[in-house]
Amino acid sequence: MAVSVRSLEKAFASLVGRERVVDDPVKLGGATIDGCVPRFIVRPAAVDELSGIVALACEERLAVIPRGSGSALELGAPPSRLDVVIDLRDLDRVLEYNPDDLTASVEAGVTLGALAKLLSDRRQFAALDPPGGTSRSLGGITATNAVGPLACRYGAMRDRLLGVRFVQADGVVTWGGAKVVKSVTGYDIPKLMVGALGTLGVLAELTLRLHPMPEHEASWLASCDTLDAAGTLVAAILESTLQPNRVEIVSRGALEALRLGAAVAAVAVSIASVEPAVAAQEESLRSLVRANGGTLNPASPGWWDRYGDVVMSSRVTIRIGTLPSEVARTVGAVERLLGPAVAVVGSAATGTLHALLSECQVQAMASAVGELRAMLAPFGGHATITRGPRALREAIDPWGPTDPGALALMRGLKDEFDPHRVLNPGRFVGGL
Amino acid sequence: MPVNSRFVDELRAIVGSDALVLSPEGRLAYECDMHTLYKGQPDVVVLPSRVDEVQRIVRLCRRERVPIVPRGSGTGLAGGAMAPTGGVMVAMNRMNRVLEIDIPNRCAVVEPGLINLWLTREVAARGYFFAPDPSSQMVSSIGGNVSTNAGGPHCLKYGITTNHVLGLTIVGSSGEPLTLGGKVWDRPGYDLTGVAVGSEGTFGLVTSITVRLTHTPEGVKTILALFATIDAASEAVSAIIAAGIVPAALEMLDDVVIRAIEAGVGAGYPGDAGAVLLIELDGPRAEVEMEAERAVALSRARGALSVRVARDEAERALLWKGRKEAAGAIGRIAPSFLLQDAVVPRSKLPQIMREMQAISARHRVLFANVFHAGDGNLHPLICYDDRDPDELHRAKAANEELLRACIDMGGSVTGEHGVGVDKAQHLGLQYADADLNFMYRLRRVIDPEGLMNPGKLLPSHPACGEGFRARRPVLPEGAWV
Numbered sequence: 041m042a043v044s045v046r047s048l049e050k051a052f053a054s055l056v057g058r059e060r061v062v063d064d065p066v067k068l069g070g071a072t073i074d075g076c077v078p079r080f081i082v083r084p085a086a087v088d089e090l091s092g093i094v095a096l097a098c099e100e101r102l103a104v105i106p107r108g109s110g111s112a113l114e115l116g117a118p119p120s121r122l123d124v125v126i127d128l129r130d131l132d133r134v135l136e137y138n139p140d141d142l143t144a145s146v147e148a149g150v151t152l153g154a155l156a157k158l159l160s161d162r163r164q165f166a167a168l169d170p171p172g173g174t175s176r177s178l179g180g181i182t183a184t185n186a187v188g189p190l191a192c193r194y195g196a197m198r199d200r201l202l203g204v205r206f207v208q209a210d211g212v213v214t215w216g217g218a219k220v221v222k223s224v225t226g227y228d229i230p231k232l233m234v235g236a237l238g239t240l241g242v243l244a245e246l247t248l249r250l251h252p253m254p255e256h257e258a259s260w261l262a263s264c265d266t267l268d269a270a271g272t273l274v275a276a277i278l279e280s281t282l283q284p285n286r287v288e289i290v291s292r293g294a295l296e297a298l299r300l301g302a303a304v305a306a307v308a309v310s311i312a313s314v315e316p317a318v319a320a321q322e323e324s325l326r327s328l329v330r331a332n333g334g335t336l337n338p339a340s341p342g343w344w345d346r347y348g349d350v351v352m353s354s355r356v357t358i359r360i361g362t363l364p365s366e367v368a369r370t371v372g373a374v375e376r377l378l379g380p381a382v383a384v385v386g387s388a389a390t391g392t393l394h395a396l397l398s399e400c401q402v403q404a405m406a407s408a409v410g411e412l413r414a415m416l417a418p419f420g421g422h423a424t425i426t427r428g429p430r431a432l433r434e435a436i437d438p439w440g441p442t443d444p445g446a447l448a449l450m451r452g453l454k455d456e457f458d459p460h461r462v463l464n465p466g467r468f469v470g471g472l
Numbered sequence: 473m474p475v476n477s478r479f480v481d482e483l484r485a486i487v488g489s490d491a492l493v494l495s496p497e498g499r500l501a502y503e504c505d506m507h508t509l510y511k512g513q514p515d516v517v518v519l520p521s522r523v524d525e526v527q528r529i530v531r532l533c534r535r536e537r538v539p540i541v542p543r544g545s546g547t548g549l550a551g552g553a554m555a556p557t558g559g560v561m562v563a564m565n566r567m568n569r570v571l572e573i574d575i576p577n578r579c580a581v582v583e584p585g586l587i588n589l590w591l592t593r594e595v596a597a598r599g600y601f602f603a604p605d606p607s608s609q610m611v612s613s614i615g616g617n618v619s620t621n622a623g624g625p626h627c628l629k630y631g632i633t634t635n636h637v638l639g640l641t642i643v644g645s646s647g648e649p650l651t652l653g654g655k656v657w658d659r660p661g662y663d664l665t666g667v668a669v670g671s672e673g674t675f676g677l678v679t680s681i682t683v684r685l686t687h688t689p690e691g692v693k694t695i696l697a698l699f700a701t702i703d704a705a706s707e708a709v710s711a712i713i714a715a716g717i718v719p720a721a722l723e724m725l726d727d728v729v730i731r732a733i734e735a736g737v738g739a740g741y742p743g744d745a746g747a748v749l750l751i752e753l754d755g756p757r758a759e760v761e762m763e764a765e766r767a768v769a770l771s772r773a774r775g776a777l778s779v780r781v782a783r784d785e786a787e788r789a790l791l792w793k794g795r796k797e798a799a800g801a802i803g804r805i806a807p808s809f810l811l812q813d814a815v816v817p818r819s820k821l822p823q824i825m826r827e828m829q830a831i832s833a834r835h836r837v838l839f840a841n842v843f844h845a846g847d848g849n850l851h852p853l854i855c856y857d858d859r860d861p862d863e864l865h866r867a868k869a870a871n872e873e874l875l876r877a878c879i880d881m882g883g884s885v886t887g888e889h890g891v892g893v894d895k896a897q898h899l900g901l902q903y904a905d906a907d908l909n910f911m912y913r914l915r916r917v918i919d920p921e922g923l924m925n926p927g928k929l930l931p932s933h934p935a936c937g938e939g940f941r942a943r944r945p946v947l948p949e950g951a952w953v
Contacts, residue, residue: 054948088945095945140710140819141848163716185658196658198666199635208910212942215907220815222847223884224621224670225891225902226929227911228634231666235658252716275576281599281690283756317759361656365576390657420654439660445650450662452917457910469661 048100052082052124055092060085060130071125073105074118074430078125085130087147087205087213087244094242095211097124098462105464106242108149108177111352112184114427116237117438120466128179131244134158136219143202143219145247148179159250167194167251169344171351171394179243184426185235188348189310192389193285200248201230206241209458219247232453239468240457254285254312258322259339261290262329263303267375270305271368273332274388277309278364280328282321286310288347289393291371293383297350297396305371307388308339308347351385354396357427358409362391363419373415377408391421400428406435413440439469475515475558479536483518483560486528491566493517502543502561503554506608509810510551510893514541514561521566523641523649523679530677531647533560539926542673544585544616547608549811550892552620552672556927562677564615570594571680578685579638579655584615584678591683600685603630606888607796615678621670623888625721625795628846629754632888634669636684642668644676645919655682667914672890673925675918691757692720693764694782696791697771698745702726702841705747706821708774709845712751713818715770717763721752722846723795726825729840730794732801739794745777749845750795798842799853806838806855810867812895814878815887818848827877828852835870837863849887850878875901896931905935905942912936 052061062068062081071081079102084090097104102123107113109129131147134155138144139162146155152166153174159165170176170186180186182204187196194200203217216229233243264270270289277287288308295303311321329336351357362370367388374384374395386393397405405428412423425438432438442450447470454461454472466472484492493499494516503513515538520526533540539559546553555561568585575598582591588609592601605624606612612622618640623632630636639653653665668675699705705724712719725733725748730741741748751767753760768779782788802809816824825841832839838855852874856867875885879901886895899908912930916922930936 051948091945092947096947099947138817138819140713141817142713143817187658195631195635198663199631208906208942210942211945212906213945214910214942215904216910218815218884218902219882220817220848220884220887222623222627222632222815222844222849222887224623224632224888225885225895226899226908227914228621228666228670229907229910229914231634231663231669232914234663234666235660236662240662252713252718255716278578279575281687281756283687283759313756313759314762316762317756320758321756361658363577363656365574392657416656420656420659422656422659424660442659442661443651445648446652446661446664449644449650449664449918453662453914456913456917 049080051096052080052093055096056082056084056089073113073122076119076122079123081125081127083127083130090126090131090242090244091207091211091213093124093126094207094209098210098460101460102462103465104462106238108180109151109175111172111176112180112186112426115184116467117433117471118430118466119464126242128177135245139164142250143221143247144250145219145245146178147245148243149177152176152178152181163253164250165253166200166248168197168200169348171348173348178246182234182243182246183236183238187392189286189288189344189387191392192287192387193283194251198231198234201234201246202249203247204230204233204243205245206233206243208241209460209462213244214241217247221249237464237468239454239464239472242463256315256318257310257312258318259308259310259343260325260336261339262307262309262334262336264305264307264334267305267368267372269333270307273307273329273334274367275365276328276332277325278389280324282311282324283313284309285312287387287389288385289367289371289388291375291384293381294350294385297383298346347385350383351394351396354398354427356397356400356405356425356432358395359424359426360386360393360395360416360421362393362416362421364388364391366419366421367391367393370416373412377411378405400432402429402431402435405432409436442469475538475560479538480516482532483516483529486532487518487520487525491519491521502563505546505548505551505553507549507551507892507894510554512554512556513558514555515558517561517563519563519566523643526562526643526677526679527647527649529560529562530643530645533923534645534647534921537921537923540923541925542619542677544613544619545587545611547612548616548620548892549889550886550894552890552892552928556893564613567679574655575600577655579682580685581680581682582614583680584613584618586614588612588614588617595685596688599688601688602683603636603686604633614681614683618669618678618681619672620890623849625723625844628722628844629718629720630686634666637665637669637681638684639682640665640668640678641680642676642678645921645923649679653682670890672892672929674915674929676924689754691760692752692754692788693760694788694791695751695764695767695779697749697751697776697779698742699747699749699776700744701746702825703822704775705749706845708749708771708776709821710819711770711774712767715766717767719751719767719846720754721750722844723750724748724843724845725794725798726841728838729798729801729842732805732840733794733797736801736804737793737797739797741794742777748794750791795842802840802853802855806857808858809853809855810871811851811853812871812875813887813889814850814875814883814885816848816850816878816881816883818846820881821845821848824850824878824881828874831870831873831877835866837867837870848883891929893927896929899931900933908933908935909940909942
């Protein structure tokens with residue numbers, strides 16, 4: 041049965057309260073995503089409310105975009121349509137924190153910063169540090185699989201998410217996984233939700249594995265004369281018995297953006313442990329850097345925050361997956377293809393790099409991304425436009441090519457779980 | 473079509489006679505895995521050597537609608553690698569090559585039949601190891617580890633199998649090989665690798681696996697602490713974790729197991745010990761030294777009767793001896809046992825151990841406990857005499873009750889062994905109908921014809937059937953025009 045606009049507004053209001061439904065055109069205009077203006081913004085404050093909203097949207101065949109802090113709204117292709125933005129920031133309760141079990145369950149709108157504040161009393165942390173860090177919601181970090189330098193030691197969200205409650209496209213509240221650190225009961229549904237951009241379900245609650253915060257941490261910047269030298273240094277660090285928690289490659293452009301002078305490239309390293317172990321490893325690191333012709337200096341206080349800010353302040357971000365052994369060559373290729381204005385930072389240990397630009401010439405960039413993909417393809421690398429103007433993401437598929445067999449399976453899952461294309465339609469891989 | 477002579481001829485044309493097991497005696501060896509309570513002979517066992525053979529086997533079975541049961545070394549503990557409804561068992565043992573070792577990228581590509589420990593042996597000299605270490609690692613295959621998402625003592629620090637699998641090649645029910653993931657992290661799209669790991673063969677036949685290799689730690693310290701009670705030992709576990717230490721392994725044995733070990737091989741445990749706590753720390757040498765000192769002090773402060781620190785590799789092996797002998801030692805006190813591997817939140821260990829004593833008394837069965845204390849993963853061996861049907865009945869009832877108690881405390885039905893046929897009916901304890909239905913539909917997308925390891929992983933339950941509709945939210949009334 042069709043519902044008029046007026047009664048849709050009433051229906052949403054009866055689910056969440058009038059004050060949580062926005063239909064004021066000015067405010068809606070401010071929530072535009074890629075030029076699509078939503079008809080409603082709805083802010084659920086409980087999982088049941090979220091479930092009702094999605095069910096209603098499905099019943100009426102409305103298109104829904106869930107959002108957290110809004111830092112990744114340019115990720116993926118422009119939406120094929122948009123009716124309702126579901127703002128998840130009021131799902132902001134920490135439901136359980138069990139320090140003795142090193143686990144916490146939170147609603148999807150809880151920010152990394154809010155969780156970190158709670159955990160720091162017990163010297164624990166979530167060991168997640170995506171760009172944009174503390175203000176980002178944990179639901180958003182999960183849906184976009186946002187990843188930062190700490191993945192070097194701790195892995196990413198896929199290694200952290202133990203359990204997940206989500207709302208399927210028809211509104212059915214569903215749970216997958218467990219609240220304990222080890223469970224193999226049935227399919228590993230949490231894995232399916234990480235990086236799925238909410239296209240199989242809207243994330244409502246997350247149970248995370250936590251880590252003890254190391255007692256002592258120190259960070260350094262090793263400057264190198266050539267990109268190749270940086271690559272060799274990275275390989276030497278990763279081959280050694282050092283146990284760094286971050287090993288980042290920092291390109292010339294990134295050093296300039298950070299106002300760090302004239303080196304061609306640098307490697308940023310942090311080591312965390314008990315103090316004597318950090319001191320002992322610093323000695324080993326120093327000799328590795330010396331042997332590879334670099335210069336090691338302590339990083340200034342607040343370095344990692346500024347580092348993350350550089351990623352967030354770009355106009356265009358391309359997330360690149362490359363092999364650790366190909367990191368220096370990949371940085372070189374990016375600099376050659378995107379010109380001297382590009383800044384590249386990322387984990388040399390995991391091969392996840394971010395290419396950053398403050399301006400965008402659509403056609404030139406689209407063809408550069410195409411060439412970059414061609415360079416990465418032989419060893420399974422990939423490049424995704426995670427931020428950029430709509431025109432760029434129309435000129436070239438922001439996700440790049442996907443293996444046809446795997447894509448067919450992904451399409452099968454989407455057809456099964458969201459046949460009416462209610463959730464984030466058109467934004468995900470393969471137009472899903 | 474059933475498995476008849478024409479079907480067997482076609483299989484023979486694919487793999488040759490020496491790769492088929494047809495005789496009843498031969499197939500007997502394949503009728504169960506290590507969970508010997510569940511038996512089901514396949515109609516034929518086939519041992520392919522190449523991916524193209526695997527593809528042709530799957531296409532043939534699909535054409536003739538014959539179920540496929542994958543099998544590795546058959547060391548599973550949940551009744552996963554047996555054929556409840558007959559069909560073709562595809563044993564992957566001959567596909568056991570290391571295809572590539574890539575040290576600069578700290579990964580390897582292997583075939584599924586490769587024995588877990590062989591990979592570590594292959595890369596140890598270069599300073600690496602394959603971290604998942606199920607107790608069966610000397611015989612279990614990496615394909616089997618992937619299928620069950622196997623754990624092990626050192627998973628406390630290093631994570632379970634899924635945290636070490638970067639990519640898979642799978643021949644799905646269509647017969648086409650599917651490449652998922654790979655050496656490069658985080659390929660865009662759904663993490664199908666993550667879903668396939670632990671899918672117990674329902675995704676298809678895995679033909680190659682890209683695994684992560686982990687650096688051999690610079691230092692290792694093994695500590696053995698004896699306590700008067702499980703409670704005291706559990707408190708030491710909590711204190712160690714609260715101090716911010718994540719040991720590589722944190723294993724516990726209870727008094728029943730201690731007595732069984734001492735009655736047999738002996739590991740030098742005193743008779744008055746009610747619990748043995750084995751603590752292993754690894755990492756940078758200076759870190760291990762300091763954490764070991766702290767772990768020793770914390771154990772003493774929680775009333776340890778004695779604390780021993782291994783001084784060398786030989787002593788380390790000695791301290792581990794009791795732990796490794798545990799399951800064998802139980803054989804001396806009971807002819808048979810049921811083994812389960814439910815999980816509770818670590819902080820609930822003392823509570824679940826008390827509950828277990830009550831259950832044991834109620835059902836008049838003996839529990840012996842050897843478990844991964846660090847992650848709350850229990851391994852109670854529920855002893856019974858298989859000549860006494862009533863005892864088996866009581867053991868099963870006690871098992872059931874214990875599972876419920878673990879779930880009531882916020883735990884999980886299985887921590888590392890997997891579901892198989894053994895625990896399929898218990899999934900409803902942990903999951904609501906909507907959750908089960910989601911998994912059922914996921915399986916139907918992956919394998920629409922239900923050929924891949926039928927009867928395993930998911931229960932026969934209304935929520936896992938056609939026509940089931942999850943209860944949807946009630947939409948507001950009066951809004952309609």
